[in-house]
């Protein structure tokens with residue numbers, strides 16, 4: 001059986017970024033850039049004031065210097081005419097510097113006089129002035145391919161005049177649940193039945209990743225039922241199935257996929273939970289067969305599918321994010337497979353603390369609830385003591401932190 005890290009290598013070597021599309025800037029939020037971006041103009045376009053205050057030509061004015069107010073410069077207008085020595089212009093933040101002025105004193109640093117102002121502090125040449133192009137110059141290189149466009153990048157590109165960007169398309173992911181025992185939410189399960197909860201967990205997780213989900217519903221455990229739904233799923237950019245992948249008599253997903261021509265990369269990985277996980281490609285579409293047990297489906301999504309989604313989206317580094325954390329409780333080592341434990345991350349002082357969840361069973365539905373990370377425990381490793389520092393795989397950052 002292959003190891004998790006070998007399996008992950010196979011996924012990242014197989015899955016390629018999706019084609020490039022050109023989108024209006026706002027629609028590109030969350031996408032990965034596929035081009036170099038250069039500024040369309042200088043920013044700022046003009047010298048302007050960084051403060052509400054008074055602008056004048058610096059001539060060594062010290063504390064107590066008096067200046068006559070010769071005009072008003074508002075934001076949004078053009079720079080008004082030159083002032084003469086001994087004069088200043090009242091100016092608002094962001095307003096163009098009047099012709100001939102090079103210095104601004106903030107309104108807090110002056111006293112009003114009958115005809116003007118008196119400086120409370122000595123002036124300093126160039127103070128509180130934002131220079132043309134000081135943030136960036138026209139044609140300056142701002143962003144490179146591979147950069148994820150979040151709010152900060154979107155705002156900066158808008159300021160630079162970038163209306164449309166070339167980005168990798170975001171994936172559409174098909175989701176197929178398998179199992180004769182499954183009913184959809186809304187139907188009260190009868191004896192022997194359960195709700196198709198994996199659909200909800202995985203669709204939610206996919207949406208959190210900004211992915212469009214196409215839920216194909218439930219296939220019963222019969223090749224004839226599986227095949228048409230799998231074929232439909234292959235229209236998407238990536239196909240996920242749950243259930244029917246282990247060694248039971250009715251575990252027919254692998255057989256049906258192989259019948260359709262699956263190029264199998266691996267089936268079964270030396271991990272717990274999630275050992276029966278399957279990965280391959282069919283007609284170039286990555287296919288993941290995840291186990292039916294809810295906590296195993298959730299863990300294998302995180303361990304295998306999420307890196308594949310990162311690759312599809314165009315990320316250069318699709319690997320899980322690792323974070324150092326202090327263990328809140330002892331963790332037993334010694335398993336024959338690499339084990340991944342759900343746990344809660346919290347911020348305590350300068351450190352993150354990882355509290356292993358009590359619900360680790362792969363059949364449990366509450367394994368992932370209330371947790372933010374997975375702790376990898378190497379096979380045949382010794383026990384990990386409470387208080388020791390470990391590296392956990394980050395799923396979510398905690399919502400808050402107590403100020404220290």
Ligand code: AMP
Pocket residue numbers: 177178179181182194195196197198199242243244245246248251291292293294363
């Ligand atoms: P399987 O991998 O098909 O053998 O399923 C393993 C376990 O996971 C069984 O107890 C199934 O009832 C359960 N299971 C399978 N599919 C789902 C699903 N979509 N939602 C919740 N539980 C499931």
Ligand code: MG
Pocket residue numbers: 178179180221243244250292
């Ligand atoms: Mg099943």
